[in-house]
Amino acid sequence: MYDRDRDCPAQPGVKLGSRNDKWRDCATDRILFFEARLKDQSLDPADRATALKYLVHFVGDIHQPMHATGVEKGANGIPVVVFGSATCGQYNCNLHAVWDSGLLLHTGLSEPDYLHRLEKGIKAQHLSAGVDDPAVWTNESKKASDEAMLPKGAAVDEAYYTREIPVVDQRLELAGLRLAEVLNGIFTAPPQKFMPKHTANPD
Numbered sequence: 001m002y003d004r005d006r007d008c009p010a011q012p013g014v015k016l017g018s019r020n021d022k023w024r025d026c027a028t029d030r031i032l033f034f035e036a037r038l039k040d041q042s043l044d045p046a047d048r049a050t051a052l053k054y055l056v057h058f059v060g061d062i063h064q065p066m067h068a069t070g071v072e073k074g075a076n077g078i079p080v081v082v083f084g085s086a087t088c089g090q091y092n093c094n095l096h097a098v099w100d101s102g103l104l105l106h107t108g109l110s111e112p113d114y115l116h117r118l119e120k121g122i123k124a125q126h127l128s129a130g131v132d133d134p135a136v137w138t139n140e141s142k143k144a145s146d147e148a149m150l151p152k153g154a155a156v157d158e159a160y161y162t163r164e165i166p167v168v169d170q171r172l173e174l175a176g177l178r179l180a181e182v183l184n185g186i187f188t189a190p191p192q193k194f195m196p197k198h199t200a201n202p203d
Ligand SMILES: [Zn+2]
Pocket: 064, 067, 096, 100
C-alpha cells in the first residue's frame, strides 16, 4: 500500500511536517499540486499551461503498473525475453519497457484504432472514473504490478500477453476517464470573477 511518509520524499531541504511540506516529490503528490496550479486563475497562463502538461503526464504515468513498483527500479532492472528476442530495438528488453510500449505494440493497432478499442471497452464495461484520489490509483497500479511481476530472464510470451493486455487496456481506460474528470472539474468550475455576458469580447 502507498504510504506517503515512506514513499513520497519531502522536497530537498524541506522538513517533514513543516509548513513548506504541503507538496512532496512524487507523482502521486504532484498530481494534486498541478491540479491546484491549473485551477489557480491568479497564476500566469504559461505556468498553468506547464501544470496542464505535467498533469496529463503524471495521471497517465501513475496508471502504468510498473511506475508504482519499487521492485528493481520500476522493473527497469528486470531483463526479459520478449516474444523470443532479448533485444528490443537497440536496447536489452526489460519489463518496464514491456509495459510502457511492448505489450501495446504487440496488438499491431494504430493509435486511432487503439483509441477506438479503448472507447469500446469503456462502453462495454460501463466503466467510470471512480475514486478521485491519486493514492488509490497508485495502489491499483501497485497491485497490478505485483500480479504481472516476472523474474529476471523470464519470457514475455503470448500467454503473458493474453493474460495482461486486458489489464493494460483497463489502466489506459481509467487513466483517460480520470484525466477527463479532473480537467472537466477544473475547466467547468464557475469563474472566480463574475463577468456579464454583454461585456464579453464578441469574438
Ligand atoms: Zn515508463
